[in-house]
Amino acid sequence: xxxxxxxxxxxxxxxxxxxxxxxxxxxxxxxxxxxxxxxxxxxxxxxxxxxxxxxxxxxxxxxxxxxxxxxxxxxxxxxxxxxxxxxxxxxxxxxxxxxxxxxxxxxxxxxxxxxxxxxxxxxxxxxxxxxxxxxxxxxxxxxxxxxxxxxxxxxxxxxxxxxxxxxxxxxxxxxxxxxxxxxxxxxxxxxxxxxxxxxxxxxxxxxxxxxxxxxxxxxxxxxxxxxxxxxxxxxxxxxxxxxxxxxxxxxxxxxxxxxxxxxxxxxxxxxxxxxxxxxxxxxxxxxxxxxxxxxxxxxxxxxxxxxxxxxxxxxxxxxxxxxxxxxxxxxxxxxxxxxxxxxxxxxxxxxxxxxxxxxxxxxxxxxxxxxxxxxxxxxxxxxxxxxxxxxxxxxxxxxxxxxx
Amino acid sequence: xxxxxxxxxxxxxxxxxxxxxxxxxxxxxxxxxxxxxxxxxxxxxxxxxxxxxxxxxxxxxxxxxxxxxxxxxxxxxxxxxxxxxxxxxxxxxxxxxxxxxxxxxxxxxxxxxxxxxxxxxxxxxxxxxxxxxxxxxxxxxxxxxxxxxxxxxxxxxxxxxxxxxxxxxxxxxxxxxxxxxxxxxxxxxxxxxxxxxxxxxxxxxxxxxxxxxxxxxxxxxxxxxxxxxxxxxxxxxxxxxxxxxxxxxxxxxxxxxxxxxxxxxxxxxxxxxxxxxxxxxxxxxxxxxxxxxxxxxxxxxxxxxxxxxxxxxxxxxxxxxxxxxxxxxxxxxxxxxxxxxxxxxxxxxxxxxxxxxxxxxxxxxxxxxxxxxxxxxxxxxxxxxxxxxxxxxxxxxxxxxxxx
Numbered sequence: 160x161x162x163x164x165x166x167x168x169x170x171x172x173x174x175x176x177x178x179x180x181x182x183x184x185x186x187x188x189x190x191x192x193x194x195x196x197x198x199x200x201x202x203x204x205x206x207x208x209x210x211x212x213x214x215x216x217x218x219x220x221x222x223x224x225x226x227x228x229x230x231x232x233x234x235x236x237x238x239x240x241x242x243x244x245x246x247x248x249x250x251x252x253x254x255x256x257x258x259x260x261x262x263x264x265x266x267x268x269x270x271x272x273x274x275x276x277x278x279x280x281x282x283x284x285x286x287x288x289x290x291x292x293x294x295x296x297x298x299x300x301x302x303x304x305x306x307x308x309x310x311x312x313x314x315x316x317x318x319x320x321x322x323x324x325x326x327x328x329x330x331x332x333x334x335x336x337x338x339x340x341x342x343x344x345x346x347x348x349x350x351x352x353x354x355x356x357x358x359x360x361x362x363x364x365x366x367x368x369x370x371x372x373x374x375x376x377x378x379x380x381x382x383x384x385x386x387x388x389x390x391x392x393x394x395x396x397x398x399x400x401x402x403x404x405x406x407x408x409x410x411x412x413x414x415x416x417x418x419x420x421x422x423x424x425x426x427x428x429x430x431x432x433x434x435x436x437x438x439x440x441x442x443x444x445x446x447x448x449x450x451x452x453x454x455x456x457x458x459x460x461x462x463x464x465x466x467x468x469x470x471x472x473x474x475x476x477x478x479x480x481x482x483x484x485x486x487x488x489x490x491x492x493x494x495x496x497x498x499x500x501x502x503x504x505x506x507x508x509x510x511x512x513x514x515x516x517x518x519x520x521x522x523x524x525x526x527x528x529x530x531x532x533x534x535x536x537x538x539x540x541x542x543x544x545x546x547x548x549x550x551x552x553x554x555x556x557x558x559x560x561x562x563x
Numbered sequence: 564x565x566x567x568x569x570x571x572x573x574x575x576x577x578x579x580x581x582x583x584x585x586x587x588x589x590x591x592x593x594x595x596x597x598x599x600x601x602x603x604x605x606x607x608x609x610x611x612x613x614x615x616x617x618x619x620x621x622x623x624x625x626x627x628x629x630x631x632x633x634x635x636x637x638x639x640x641x642x643x644x645x646x647x648x649x650x651x652x653x654x655x656x657x658x659x660x661x662x663x664x665x666x667x668x669x670x671x672x673x674x675x676x677x678x679x680x681x682x683x684x685x686x687x688x689x690x691x692x693x694x695x696x697x698x699x700x701x702x703x704x705x706x707x708x709x710x711x712x713x714x715x716x717x718x719x720x721x722x723x724x725x726x727x728x729x730x731x732x733x734x735x736x737x738x739x740x741x742x743x744x745x746x747x748x749x750x751x752x753x754x755x756x757x758x759x760x761x762x763x764x765x766x767x768x769x770x771x772x773x774x775x776x777x778x779x780x781x782x783x784x785x786x787x788x789x790x791x792x793x794x795x796x797x798x799x800x801x802x803x804x805x806x807x808x809x810x811x812x813x814x815x816x817x818x819x820x821x822x823x824x825x826x827x828x829x830x831x832x833x834x835x836x837x838x839x840x841x842x843x844x845x846x847x848x849x850x851x852x853x854x855x856x857x858x859x860x861x862x863x864x865x866x867x868x869x870x871x872x873x874x875x876x877x878x879x880x881x882x883x884x885x886x887x888x889x890x891x892x893x894x895x896x897x898x899x900x901x902x903x904x905x906x907x908x909x910x911x912x913x914x915x916x917x918x919x920x921x922x923x924x925x926x927x928x929x930x931x932x933x934x935x936x937x938x939x940x941x942x943x944x945x946x947x948x949x950x951x952x953x954x955x956x957x958x959x960x961x962x963x964x965x966x967x
Binding site: 160161162163164165166167169170173174200202203204206207211212215216219220222224225226227228229230266267268270271272273274275278279280281282285296299300303305368369370372398409410411412413414415425428429431432434435438439441442443444445446447448449450451452 | 564565566567568569570571573574577578604606607608610611615616619620623624626628629630631632633634670671672674675676677678679682683684685686689700703704707709772773774776802814815816817818819829832833835836838839842843845846847848849850851852853854855856
């Protein structure tokens, strides 16, 4: 009776994930880590670029008074300027010469950033639309601030459906979260799709008292295949906010650095929104993003881990699965695959996979049943070793081999 | 209309603090930073111990795969073990041989930790008691999780009042936050006072459906004067949670590392509480405390910045103010002073101080009028230079010299 009713429910739900996680550890202990194919967790395994450790060491050596002290809640001034330069350069077409320093808030990762934005815009009962399948933590984030998640289906190829979106808007709609490149599907929305989303929101705003805020969760933005680029969210809609992190770009998710950029095209009260996001950063307890990594990342904005590795892994496994007969919409980015299960039940199918020592998350965990998600945070050799197992699992499932 | 109603109010309130902060910058530009006596902000100015930069460099050099990756939300296993060893050692009398690794959650500072604890225990409308005067951010933290702050007055020497506490308990009471050593008063509650608080809660629990949780916010725990030690919260009450940080001990508030310890004496569902605090860490967006500083702090648990400096500053200024005729309860710890104003209005008196280029926060900002708070994050020479100005401000105020 120490835990609140609300959190008790959440802890119970969380216990399923924990059980899965613990099961994975058990399997690895039993069969050896090399013989278990854990595609369940999205934990980037690439090394950070070599410049990361070098720059950290430089930053530590500079050791001026106050470098580890408190700072403005939005981040160190010089760091925010460097970030603003970078964001402006990346969005030249959208922003022109507008300098966005006062539109950037440094946060504790993208998850911290989304929480700050939702805290800034949601009144109790406000609705937050998400495009399903989706990262279910968004449900927690909305609920943290008394918001309510409204799930809008994408089509069977995971493309956004403007009509379905329009139908989901109510007088309570406050925000739409789009996650592109997408976890779990790997879909990357093109400029036309984003524009269509923006147009639906713009039309809806005419009948609403408050404009809908478009929150783009973009931590995978640099992981796009075939030499393509994910388009800027800022071209599609004026009330846009981009949230991203260095978790994938620099492969440092444990260091917790992200940032929020409010579109400089936002009408009127962009400044108030900036102040509210900044205040949220303070009162939710982050206070500011960690100083050391702020100063380090500011010098590495144009550096990445070798993200091309993910494309190779993705192509390797997608092509192999397609050859085996899996129905898979080829991902355009990220390190996830989201194939259809060869049988109806995704929970049953992940048990067939587990029997072959492959760990995957059922699509139901992302609110689309009949699929499973694979996270490719393992090297190509390991992936290759798993291939025959995917084949066997598929055959066993289709032959209804008894589950034990 | 982008910002929620709730945050708009908070931003407006925040704008007063911002105005004060900007006024300080203006004064420093006008008169030179050396001639302005800014005692308004609690930003530790001591250097971290030299071991901090050395250990950071070591940690960076070790650079094993995955060191910047995701981890369990409660923190790195080996770090949590080191913290548990330390906490056990510090609470030998209370814990005996009980090892507390599963009671420790690493958080983004103490502010992040308090938010996680409140998220874990509060249902909407639950009441959180605080002993006034108090750090008003607690009001935001409770409100983040739909809790309601209930202010309980301490006596005129800032000692806790068990009777007033008992009277403030209702069926909705869920938690009490005590902050000892205290911001803004510098009071350090002794073992007897903590026991008296614990006894009030224990008695109340007999009539309540859920035990009241005692949250001790202890970031100033090592800043206690005259060779004394702040007693362990765990001796006073079984449902105790300590929240602290390295912001003052290592003087690294910008790096955002704190931790929560749940009393191993907690009956029954301490494990569920641990899981709920850990889940809160994840879903509020922190996910985990920053990895680099986790690993560094684990090796520096018995090291501090030279905290004796604060005692010297505190004694210097308290004695000088007392000599001038200020009514001041001598602080027993922290780097704050909370004298009575020589006139009734604390907002007027801080204007008299400002005319002498001294910046202080009115007691009303801590919910006790007629006082002012001084934060001694400036060196002794600077404090000495300010002394005559305190004298002049007092005389001007008492002589009702017109404010301009």
